Amino acid sequence: ILKIGYLTDMNPTLTYLDNSATTQIDPGVVQVMLPYLTNGCGNPSSEHRLGVAAREVLDAARRSVAQAVGCSAPEVVFTSGATEANALAIRGTTVSSKRRHIVMSAIEHSSALGHSSWAEQQGFEVSIVLPNPSGHIDPESIGALIRPETALVCVQHANNEIGTIQPIEEIGQTIKQRNEKTLFLVDAVQSFTKVPLDIRKARIDFLSISSHKIHGPKGVGALFIRRGLKPQPLFAGGSQENRFRPGTENVPAIAGFGAAVKIAMEKLATTSIQTAALRDRLIQWVREEIPDVSENGVPGPRLPHHASINFHGARAETLVHLLEADGVIVSSGAACHASSPRPTHVLRALGITRDEGTLRFSLSRFSTQTDLDTVIQALKKAVTIARSFR
Ligand SMILES: Cc1ncc(COP(=O)(O)O)c(C=O)c1O
Structure with a gap:
């Protein structure tokens, strides 16, 4: 289980789903x-x-x-x-x-x-x-x-x-x-x-x-x-x-x-199957439980451990920090600054011109069902609060 001790915080464990940014050393x-x-x-x-x-x-x-x-x-x-x-x-x-x-x-x-x-x-x-x-x-x-x-x-x-x-x-x-x-x-x-x-x-x-x-x-x-x-x-x-x-x-x-x-090469096949299964479960849950969402990077081939989801009506930066407060680490798909929330060049290339509450969830071979449960619990609350701020 990837639970990183967060030494400077009272919160001893974090659920880490930001593996496209960096990964825990094996x-x-x-x-x-x-x-x-x-x-x-x-x-x-x-x-x-x-x-x-x-x-x-x-x-x-x-x-x-x-x-x-x-x-x-x-x-x-x-x-x-x-x-x-x-x-x-x-x-x-x-x-x-x-x-x-x-x-x-x-x-x-x-x-x-x-x-x-x-x-x-x-x-x-x-x-x-x-x-x-x-x-x-x-x-x-x-x-x-x-x-x-x-x-x-x-x-x-x-x-x-x-x-x-x-x-x-x-x-x-x-x-x-x-x-x-x-x-x-x-x-x-x-x-x-x-x-x-x-x-x-x-x-x-x-x-x-x-x-x-x-x-x-x-x-x-x-x-x-x-x-x-x-x-x-x-x-x-x-x-x-x-x-x-x-x-x-x-x-x-x-x-x-x-x-x-x-x-990583020894574990390539199993990691790919495991992370894709968890990722797909997350997406399915989001689609069933949270209204007004859309996905980036679909249809077409994409990384098995990766999902980019727009939570329309919420600010990405707000979502990141609300989730962080509940011990869940993900990243915003839009590099938002408090003063000028602006989608990244990648999202702009897809035609996204304003902050659509984009979050990137990136899993790894250390991700577990428990991580997913924690994210799911935190996400609904975070989206509701973030949308009420808009
Ligand atoms: C697609 C891509 N290219 C290049 C880099 C830069 O890699 P490094 O951190 O090793 O300099 C990154 C890191 O985020 C990346 O995602």
Whole structure:
């Protein structure tokens, strides 16, 4: 049961359904990390035996990640997380590219989409592709934009707010049919070890992933770089990570990431079935018990552990805090500030123009029926109160 002790509060336990934001570290992962935090842990670049031992830790983690991604170990570059992985792929490939056109979906994470204004300042043309009203990207809407000068296309596998899964294989194949030289970056942070993806079939050149979304430690992630590609490193320094990522590797975190990947892959099928069953029960209950609700990300494929629900007539921020007061942690689908409640760029791309009381419920393999019962109890009360404030 995922009950996080909340040290600064009188409330000793919380029901945590915000796993798309971050996840609890698996206790097995902590055990793997501990020796590298507490005992002597060498610098992987050192020649002596402590360095050799640290290198072996990195090698084992790299093999674990590579197996899950479906690539060879040298194609995995460890980074500080997916934000850096996206930056390395986007800036590292486009900075010296003669082709000056980039295509991105409108619902990319800000760690990818945020580079669009930089790219425009550098003289790139950036085409932004809108999803359909359910939040899915039509491969043809990408294909239609590919030109001889298109350097990079960036589409995430699954969306962090509405959980939609994109047809990455079709998108990748469409891109390469139009222009074999156009590179394809897929942000797989939300789907990695949760939804299978064949990176070769999808013709993916770069894939970004993050440890803290899969019950690993924060501050570590990876970029798959297809063999032969050479993005420019983001900073100068040593020759670590095949020269793509200078800086001493975070050995304990990388060891934990490798372990988290292994555990998640072993549990992929059962986690998917379990979380989808709980998620579907939650949605059914909401539909039966709470009037005037709608869902985002449907119809169409979406993450099994994820639901994005609009509680019309309520403010999302109010709902989040009312639920929190009852020990239930979820996130608002709209980044609301007290003074200017405004839907996020993802919700706006779906046509949602004002705060519709959107909540994101994201489960994990630690979620239980008890968690669901707690949420259900708290939700009806929270929605009634929040609606009365409007
Ligand atoms: C889709 C997506 N991409 C990238 C990131 C950034 O990952 P990190 O926290 O490892 O930098 C996140 C994190 O929320 C995400 O959800």
